[in-house]
Amino acid sequence: xxxxxxxxxxxxxxxxxxxxxxxxxxxxxxxxxxxxxxxxxxxxxxxxxxxxxxxxxxxxxxxxxxxxxxxxxxxxxxxxxxxxxxxxxxxxxxxxxxxxxxxxxxxxxxxxxxxxxxxxxxxxxxxxxxxxxxx
Numbered sequence: 781x782x783x784x785x786x787x788x789x790x791x792x793x794x795x796x797x798x799x800x801x802x803x804x805x806x807x808x809x810x811x812x813x814x815x816x817x818x819x820x821x822x823x824x825x826x827x828x829x830x831x832x833x834x835x836x837x838x839x840x841x842x843x844x845x846x847x848x849x850x851x852x853x854x855x856x857x858x859x860x861x862x863x864x865x866x867x868x869x870x871x872x873x874x875x876x877x878x879x880x881x882x883x884x885x886x887x888x889x890x891x892x893x894x895x896x897x898x899x900x901x902x903x904x905x906x907x908x909x910x911x912x913x914x915x
Contacts, residue, residue, distance in 0.1 A: 781831060782832065782833065782834040782837045783829055783830070783831045784829070784830045784853075785828070785854035786828060786830070787827050787851070787852045787857050788825070788826040788827075788851055789823065789852075790823065790825070790849055791849075792822055792823060795818060795819075795823075800813070802843065803840050807839050807840040808833075808836050809837065809840050810830070811829070811830060814827040814828060814854075815898055827854060854896070854897075855894065858893055858896050858898060859912040859913075859914065860893070860912075861909070862910075864909065864910045865889055867889045869889055870905045871906050871911070872889060874901040874904075875902055876897070876899060877897055878892070879893070879897075880902055880911075891911070900913060
């Protein structure tokens with residue numbers, strides 16, 4: 781099973797199209813909507829995780845590309861500023877996926893972009909603005 785997390789930027793003419801439905805129905809994919817910001821007649825931003833057989837995920841991505849949707853890997857929109865982190869661990873218990881975690885000795889916080897779902901819970905608790913999500 782292949783998983784792919786992407787950020788889709790939808791132009792105004794595609795806002796009301798059944799894109800997620802088509803990914804599920806026509807490409808036999810599981811689609812998890814991690815975040816959505818849609819403004820009718822303007823623009824839409826959708827963060828999704830596609831899951832399925834590799835060939836089906838690839839076909840779904842080709843379908844999206846054919847619609848001329850801007851597609852970016854989710855990791856490109858998340859910045860972790862390690863130089864700002866004082867390793868206070870406030871963020872660790874708030875992270876639902878374990879993307880932010882403490883090392884074995886409990887001295888350093890580290891960040892795994894592949895586990896991040898851009899929920900922004902860490903942003904609310906970090907006084908040093910270590911994580912930045914660029915949506």
